[in-house]
Amino acid sequence: MFLRMQPLLPRLLLLTGGLAVLFAACFLAGLATGSSGCNLAETWGLLRHPGQGDTTAATILFEIRLPRVTLAAVAGSTLAAGGLVFQALLRNPLAEPYILGISGGSAIGAILGMLAGLSSFPGVPLAAFAGSMLTLGLILIPMTGRVALASDSLLLGGVMVNAFCGAVIMLLISLSRSSQVQHILFWLMGDLSRLTPAGLPVLAVVLPCFLVIFLLARPMNLLLLGQETATSLGVNARAVTLVLLLATSFMVSLVVCQCGLIGFVGLVVPHVLRLLVGPDHRLLVPASLLGGGAFLILCDLLARTIPVDGDLPVGIVTALIGAPLFLFLLWRSGK
């Protein structure tokens, strides 16, 4: 039979090109939509000629919507890529920062940082990073030395750590002064509205993490064949795993500080993309970054346009979509 192998580069360009267009469309729609409906033409005009036209509309666009949509994009990319990395390292399609308790650990760190009155940058994010590393240690250390780093017991351990983090968060909230409670609760449910335009540059910190993860895409492929096979193919499995865990925990804890706990993005996006393009991480990493951003912008759009009193936290939307999918995956993997 005549054998034709598909070269990777054209597929990569086609996929990222397509998803970039989708991402840009979602970003624009996010900017153009508000409580007064969707006005693409006016938004486009304001973006092309800032400083002209309606000043109120310009203020809303640049002061409120732009930070919000940018945060949604960055958080979506981070959480999707984070899910992808954990799934590859644990060789389990159900692994995700939120489910494993990494996000919860970051939240504990962040709350403690806030209650201690640390600066919003870099104080609170560093406290969150410390929290995420601590939970990561709690999950991973009992597993080291055992053969099955990829086993279900790891996921089970993560679920327990997550539950524990939830209890600690509730304890902290119960102990804190009442004026802070409402604020913390809303943030915890996934709140994209807190970022100010001045806070936007902080988000750029995640970009080097994205680059590291993309560069380690092929080693991640090899790790899917097992640690020993990866090693025999020239990968320093331990170093790659460590760098990936650090980069992922760092960017996830930064995002948790900005917008609280948003679950299931890291589950939904990599899963759907894997169905579309297969398990090659050189395609999945850029696709998850763009797809995750677009997905969370859309979820936020949904949260903003569903008529409720005030805003719906976006974490509720992602959980309503993601939790049933998680159950479906679990059900299918058991078959």
Next chain:
Amino acid sequence: MNALAVTNLTCQYGKKTVLTDVSLAVTTGEFLVIIGPNGSGKTTLLKILAGLISPSIGTVTLFDRPLASYSRRQLARVLAIVPQQMPMDFPFTVEETVLMGRSPVLGLTSFEGPADIATAREAMAFTEVAHLARRRLDQLSGGERQRAVIARAICQQPRIILLDEPTASLDPAHQIRIMDLMEKLRREYGVTVIMVSHDLNLAALYGDRLLLLGDNRVEMAGPPAEVLTYELLERVYGCVLLVDKSPLGGVPRVTPVPGRHIGARLSA
């Protein structure tokens, strides 16, 4: 020249000693089969030869150079390993899996070029899986999957190939097919083959030399006719084993006897 050599090697996991004072030299182009009871340290020895585990005491040399002086990628260009099991939680296609054999020669950022794809095709043709290129690994039969995994190892263009029980759980036709592939690899490309196996008869038919491990040490190493004697086998395996000559060329043939193993004798 020796492809691989170990001298006075001892390996411990914690307090448990897995291998004691093992010495072995494998010449280039040899077909060596490591045999021995469960838990005798066969897989550990194979992993030490592959550089996956460092021995507690003793040295390993690869082409007369200490194994420890090779970088991971240098090692991967000389030596390929076919593991006993490979996880398939996120199954790749056959061609994707085989192409991964090119990783040691590619940098972190470069993609596989036409030369790498040609090598992968050659490897798939060699193990007769070219027609399965687009199939996912988890959709193949055991024999097809083993040939795909071996193609991945061959795609590394190694000078030594290490296999951990490659014929386990395969039917006789597939067992012979895998063994013939290894024999062909050695004959046509001069690759040194080192294999762990529980099948004493296949070992006798294909191995130039057998290494019998028992109780974590080398019991005997030599041509099949010298290693596969009933005195030695019965002592090491703890059961009655009849040894006669195979109708094929007179290599030893081993036949176990129902009901005659150590446990049976103790409970009788």
